[in-house]
Amino acid sequence: MRYSGLKVIKEALTGHKGWRPTWRNPEPKARYDVVIIGGGGHGLATAYYLAKNHGITNIAVVEKGWIGGGNVGRNTTIVRSNYLLDGNGPFYEMSLKLWEGLEQDFNYNAMVSQRGILNLVHSDAQRDAARRRGNAMILNGSGAELLDAKGVRAMYPFLNFDSARFPIKGGLLHRRGGTVRHDAVAWGYARGADLRGVDIIQNCEVTGFRIENGKCLGVETSKGFIGASKVASCVAGSSSRVMEKAGMRLPIESHVLQAFVTEGLKPVLDGVITFGAGHFYCSQSDKGGLVFGGDLDGYNSYAQRGNLPVFEDVVEGGMALIPALGRVRVLRSWGGIVDMSMDGSPFIDKTHIDGLYFNGGWCYGGFKATPASGWCYAHLLATGQPHDVATDFRLDRFRHGGMIDEKGQGAQPNLH
């Protein structure tokens, strides 16, 4: 079934009786060429690109809950390509280019909206840092503009420009950044993979690996053993728990990140604003709710919920930046478990166990990476070689001094 505007009109006129389930719900086969653990954005994208780019279709995506129930359905939907370091820049730029063509590619409305991201600047030092980052972005082909206070005022006159603590002096504008409807990304990739023959197996938890003589032969699951030539872990916040079953310790800590959404409002904010100094960022969803967030809670957690002090800190940041928010009611808040790596950058790599691969360490920023992560992981699985833009995302990089530490924080995951 192809989706189109015409199809929507036809269905509207005929009582919406022609829609079909978007993917099958098969039972697992005894064996696959590739078993992907985790039906989040990255796992589903990996299956899609394995099938589409490499013609490998005998694949299962094994998901312990329902697809899209993890971070891909919990994030604040921001996509951007504004990285500073060489290990990251080309990868995220490739991801943004894939976002730009994604909906046509997988024939699904993911509501990709390049509404622009503005990082605010409050001091000379921050302006210097923004200029440097902007230059790196321009070199990577991502585009960047440095605005002065007047430029920011023309875009968002309602911000608190003259706060004593953080007066707004300008901002770094990334026009090609924006937001994407997060669950539609999971659904679109799931549909695209399913159409090409991939089995998406939900409510099936991987409980262990079968490893013999240094080779991974498949996974033990709540639906029994599933054999595989290649097993590809892709479980974000659960990375340490899953890889522990293969006897591995990872350079990762799991932390909780919260997000919040307000009641629906008339259009007020047409882009994304980040107020790093105040630990607050915000956009407005197409339904009208302001979607916002801030920092990690800061301690190891698998709870998928945070605590009130960070909530308070985030809304204080919001009030400091946009005083008009004061009367808006918050409707919902939630948390997701993010896989914070030791340098704040991800991994797409083989492991020391033959046939076992690892993708993780996406921290609080892996949604934007979804297309490129799937593309590069599929490339690694199919060819045995890392993709050109992902050569630095190695699991053993700390051994060789190959950290990719955008913030320069060192091995302290809760500060990245």
Add this chain to the structure above:
Amino acid sequence: MIINHPILGPRDAQEFIYLGDAALIDRPDWQADNAAEAFHDYLYLRDNPAGQHRELWFHEQGDRSWLVVTRNTVTHDILNVELARDVARARGRSK
């Protein structure tokens, strides 16, 4: 979360700075033959368990002591609080 400080009694977790796994107390021997390997594991690898976790918290806005807090990472329940000093001494780490 409320941390029951051994000296000061119950304190709001917001008064503390979180460092991470209490295994960081056990700094490897820099003169050992496997020092490079041991420091790699010490600095960069973590158990990261779901469940009980012993971790270091610093009472920055209080008496500036380091604590070893045993906490459940799934429920956020705090199960035990010790002075890091006592924990280190019990391992023969200091005079």
